[in-house]
Amino acid sequence: MEKAQETLQAWKGRVEQELDRVMAFWLEHSHDHEHGGFFSCLGRGGQLYDDLKYVWLQGRQVWMYCHLYRKLERFRRPELLEAAKAGGEFLLRFARVAPPGQKCAFVLTRAGSPVKVQRTIFSECFYTMAMDELWKVTGDARYQGEALDMMAQIVHWVQEDPAGLGRSQLAGTPASEPMAIPMMLLGLVEQLGEEDEGLARHYAELGDWCAHRILQHVQRDGQAVLENISEDGRELPGCLGRHQNPGHALEAGWFLLRYALRKGDPALRAHVIDKFLLLPFRSGWDPEHGGLFYFQDADGLCPTQLEWSMKLWWPHSEAMVAFLMGYSDSGDPVLLRLFSQVAEYTFRQFRDPEHGEWFGYLSREGKVALTIKGGPFKGCFHVPRCLALCEEMLTILLRARAPPPPPPPPAPQ
């Protein structure tokens, strides 16, 4: 008990300090003061190596700044709010490829011209997250309107008709569901319903649907989480069906833990800890070099992705959140030990004590393979989100464990 207290206290200090360092990196290097929005292609020391703007990363950085502004006193600074609003305006003006159509680009030029479009829902999801947090922070109804309109469009694409995404359905393409789809949607349900009972009720049924769909990805009699399954919840043939992504399973795990908490469902919580936390960790942790593999094959065959054995920053950030949340919700000391194991590896291997922020891509052996701090898929998101969520959880855990305040001194007689 004493020991747990010490562990929590020590991590709270490390996590707080690291969050400050990480945010200092993005505040110094990523703002485009001319066009608004954020640069994400930043080298080890923060130098810009490309000025393209990735819509996922624009939305995520807006969300991150607003979240910190809203949740952590020391980040309630005009600098963050102004940058978030400039990022939001950049998205409002340029994210849509052909307004009033809702489809968003994947990447824009610095000034906002569309360069590439993906035939998925993710740009739109991060757009929605950004707009909703901007609404929560500023109270400007225009942002909420944007978030709700885009959400309706996303739900339409997912549940009714994906035609607007531009994918052509071919005779041989299996109707498959990547876990990312219900997972992102569940995250949006949580986001939009936070501090708004009306919207929470409005999206409750959708949340149940998402949770059900994610849980279907537990396959093979509960022995494996598979990234892609058939529309009716079965394993697909070939590499596509056997594909596993341990970091993704862990991220889905903490989304589901939040859902189980909202539902007040301890049986679901136990199932999620077992299947989405412990199972992917056991099969996904590299026994030789430490760290989580990026991809695996459920039959233990060699994946075809060249980067399968690399260690990426984001699965480790997600694992930290998942294990600390599992511990917060259940009090199981095993989960605190796993949090510490993952966090020690992560701080040791990914942090850059010299220039701030984390490296994103290590070799299997843990050597830095790419020195960039940001790029097409890494921006101001997973690292500070992990650190902020951990700080918030550690604060609550320590508050709950604090000795009761001393009795008031006896009144003067």
Added chain:
Amino acid sequence: MEKAQETLQAWKGRVEQELDRVMAFWLEHSHDHEHGGFFSCLGRGGQLYDDLKYVWLQGRQVWMYCHLYRKLERFRRPELLEAAKAGGEFLLRFARVAPPGQKCAFVLTRAGSPVKVQRTIFSECFYTMAMDELWKVTGDARYQGEALDMMAQIVHWVQEDPAGLGRSQLAGTPASEPMAIPMMLLGLVEQLGEEDEGLARHYAELGDWCAHRILQHVQRDGQAVLENISEDGRELPGCLGRHQNPGHALEAGWFLLRYALRKGDPALRAHVIDKFLLLPFRSGWDPEHGGLFYFQDADGLCPTQLEWSMKLWWPHSEAMVAFLMGYSDSGDPVLLRLFSQVAEYTFRQFRDPEHGEWFGYLSREGKVALTIKGGPFKGCFHVPRCLALCEEMLTILLRARAPPPPPPPPAPQ
């Protein structure tokens, strides 16, 4: 001189033997006797781990079988011809997504239903190569008709109107030319014109255009070959513009050497050896661990591709062909030394003495990162093409160097 002779003789032996071993692997494991065509998703020992059929690899394997059948006496076996014809028929029946439209799929199910389409010309290029080699081997005019029709379609997409490829042009997308486009086309010009003077004349102007376009990728006052340049031959901004692929430059190098030989242009030959062989080798060879990097950034920055520092089989196969061809054409002993250096590394690191064929994907340090022998991008092509071309070149080199036959014995008097 003596030394060169020995080197050539030794490599001829190794290359011949290796070609036999490599072809034995594909002949044993890759044939689909039920549907025709070839499996390429084969594990280390040849076991099938996915039955998808990749159109690039179908076309390439048909080409390879026909080429061996046509060029090397010991491969003139009915088994190869029958498998090539079955692969050709599979392509004829299933490669096109929506016949009579010419667009081909990228990947098909085992039975031939389209799974994915790429918005590029490469499936169609390998289809054309396959059909033309089938025509050369069988004399069946149907195959040649297919090859010429598809070639006309490809030229139309490249030179006149790419609309049929399905790419949407966005306001911010730079009009860029990947070197692969004129390179593939130059390869097809060579293929279709081989042993056919009429067709060689028909495509001569196109060949000149391709060579001119490839040569434009030498940028920065001749100090770098860049993969992507603008339509008007200038460097593009950002990562896209700085992207380099040493193996690709070397492959373009031997395509251009053949072109220079056809043209009888020794000045061009010297330029190609300098810019497409020596330059990419000098900047692309890893001084620490040996082997060619997969991708580089022309400013020496960190590439954003996770696999940039991995060592792949095909750049090494292409480098072997390029240096041996450079030596054959110029007689420069430096090029023979470089051939030996690359070939020694390649045979040592990529060969699998236990199960045959080569590993495809090594870590920067040269450790096997993926144990598969075939997959979505690796099939029966780069390795046997390299070995067959080297064998052919070594045979000619040794024949030219052989001492003159002894004078005939004096006639009986």
